[in-house]
Amino acid sequence: MNQPKLLVQNISKTFSERKGGKTTEALRDISLEVNAGEFVCLVGPSGCGKTTLLKIVAGLETASNGRVYLDGKKVIAPGPACGLVFQEFALFPWRDVAGNVAFGPEVLKLSLSDQKWLTEKFLTLVGLDGNEHKYPAELSGGMKQRVAIARSLANNPEVLLMDEPFGSLDAQTRYLMQNELLRIWNEEKKAIIFVTHSVEEAVYLAERVVVMTAGPGSTKQIYPVNLSYPRHRTDHGFISLREKITASIVEEVGTI
Amino acid sequence: MPGPQGIAWAGELLGNTLVSLWRVFIGFSIAAVSGVFLGIIIGWWPKARDLLEPVIEILRPIPPLAWIPLAMLWFGLGFKPAVFLIWLGAFFPILLNTVLGMEGTPRNLIEVAKTLGANSWQILFKVGVPSATPSIMAGLRIGIGIGWMCLVAAELTGSNSGLGYMIMYYYSTMEAAKTVAGMLMIGIVGYLAFIGLKKLENRMLFWRVSA
Numbered sequence: 001m002n003q004p005k006l007l008v009q010n011i012s013k014t015f016s017e018r019k020g021g022k023t024t025e026a027l028r029d030i031s032l033e034v035n036a037g038e039f040v041c042l043v044g045p046s047g048c049g050k051t052t053l054l055k056i057v058a059g060l061e062t063a064s065n066g067r068v069y070l071d072g073k074k075v076i077a078p079g080p081a082c083g084l085v086f087q088e089f090a091l092f093p094w095r096d097v098a099g100n101v102a103f104g105p106e107v108l109k110l111s112l113s114d115q116k117w118l119t120e121k122f123l124t125l126v127g128l129d130g131n132e133h134k135y136p137a138e139l140s141g142g143m144k145q146r147v148a149i150a151r152s153l154a155n156n157p158e159v160l161l162m163d164e165p166f167g168s169l170d171a172q173t174r175y176l177m178q179n180e181l182l183r184i185w186n187e188e189k190k191a192i193i194f195v196t197h198s199v200e201e202a203v204y205l206a207e208r209v210v211v212m213t214a215g216p217g218s219t220k221q222i223y224p225v226n227l228s229y230p231r232h233r234t235d236h237g238f239i240s241l242r243e244k245i246t247a248s249i250v251e252e253v254g255t256i
Numbered sequence: 257m258p259g260p261q262g263i264a265w266a267g268e269l270l271g272n273t274l275v276s277l278w279r280v281f282i283g284f285s286i287a288a289v290s291g292v293f294l295g296i297i298i299g300w301w302p303k304a305r306d307l308l309e310p311v312i313e314i315l316r317p318i319p320p321l322a323w324i325p326l327a328m329l330w331f332g333l334g335f336k337p338a339v340f341l342i343w344l345g346a347f348f349p350i351l352l353n354t355v356l357g358m359e360g361t362p363r364n365l366i367e368v369a370k371t372l373g374a375n376s377w378q379i380l381f382k383v384g385v386p387s388a389t390p391s392i393m394a395g396l397r398i399g400i401g402i403g404w405m406c407l408v409a410a411e412l413t414g415s416n417s418g419l420g421y422m423i424m425y426y427y428s429t430m431e432a433a434k435t436v437a438g439m440l441m442i443g444i445v446g447y448l449a450f451i452g453l454k455k456l457e458n459r460m461l462f463w464r465v466s467a
Contacts, residue, residue: 060367080373090364094386094463104372107382135463155372 003072005191006057006159008032011066012216013052025216026052029066032210032219034159037189041202043245044212044220045253050195053217054161057193058082070158080104083152083190087164089144091136097123097147098132104155122150125184142173146180153188162194166201178204182229199245203238204231209245214252221248265434268422273441276407276418279335280449283342284403291347291399292392295354300384305355312351320345320406328414338410338418345406346399353395357388390464393457400453404446 013027026049034040042050055061057068059078068075070082091100098119105115123129126146136144145165152160165181166174178201185192196202202209209223223245227237258266298305298312320341327337361384369383411420419438426434 055367058367058371060370078367078370080371082371084368084371086364086368088364090362090368092365092383092386094389096463103369103374103382107369107372107374107378137463151368151372 004033005036005071006034007069008057009067011053011056011063011068013049013056014064028216028218030218034191034193036191039185039192039194039205039207041206041209042193042195042212043199043202043209043249044217045214045249047215048212049215049217050212051163054163054193054195058084058161080108080155081158083155083157083160085148085152085160085162085165087167089148091144091147093136096133096135097128100147101150101154103151118154122154125187126150127180141169142177145169145177149184157190159191159193162192164195164197167197181205199242199249200233203242203245204233211245211248220252269437269441272417272419272422273445276411277445279338279418280342280403280407283339284346284400287343287346287350287399287403288396291350291395292354295351296358296385299355299358300380316348321409324410324413333414333416337414338407341406341410342403346403349398349402350395353391354388357391358384360391361387390461393461397450397453397457400449401446404449408442
């Protein structure tokens, strides 16, 4: 039997507020399978719990119900097997570019020479050669996100979780980074779960697009994207799928 | 050329300045180490905070000046009570700023470190402490200013050397010029300490300067 890389099984999450015993249901019975090397995008209305789901998959939050399996093993704590890339980059401002990328290998106590070549390898992969000694404050948004991606990859994660990574970039940089990400994905063959607000971005990048319902979030529908790479945003197939998914989300927003 | 009297006076001024500087150096160093150490603990572990905060918040509002009589009872005159008062004055701003800095460690940096495989000690020393450094440096700068003020207060009453003592002594002999000279010296040394710490801060926090 072919075991999926990542198995999300009946995840529910309820947050309880500190006062008054009020509870908020963020996720309801979500299940999802991601195969090795697969690129999956999650889209849905704001507040549908996409970020919460990523954090549960990463082991940063515990689910109220359900389980997450990575390579058949239950995820109970965060660790290097799941790389996480945030929208706001979350670089360590006191470390230079090389120091940020080396953080993972360093805390995992790899030898200095391994730290060095991993850092070099992934800085080259994301196109940041020659910027090793710059500090985050000196970098543009696109460069910061390249550093964050290189930092995640340097740990050789099984799955890369990306939480609206290009959400704060301008349109030009965003298009550029989407192509860069596809190139990196092609070279590294990691499974990627990518959360985005933009249906266009999802259809451009993913092999499967998962549409979530408005809060409490659950999977509404999964759309396979049967378009070959590189994709063109003006193709008939691209546009019709984009419209179909958009309509599905609008329907959700309308029910709130 | 200054006469023998002038040279003696210059020597007296310099000698008292050095005495005061030494006291501040020792008191401030103890305050820096104890304040940062305790601040890291209180700012990082909520349980330590719950335990220690009441004690600290009771002691903190007591002005260092109110401690002078007790300091003299405990330590007598001279070096020890002065160092104690300097420590007392510098300790709280250093402690509170360190706590603030540790508590303000961005959550997403901690989460990123976790997903990169850092254990809890690595998160403390590779994320919490560096992230708190700007705040710690601000605390040190405030601390040395207050420590310097406490020194003078301590020397005004509980000492027979140092700049504070000198000011008081020439007050009693009605030599206003020498009193003012002592005051100016306190101002100048305080300013130099401020500049020194500012430089150290800029060097340590170079990463904050954006292009």
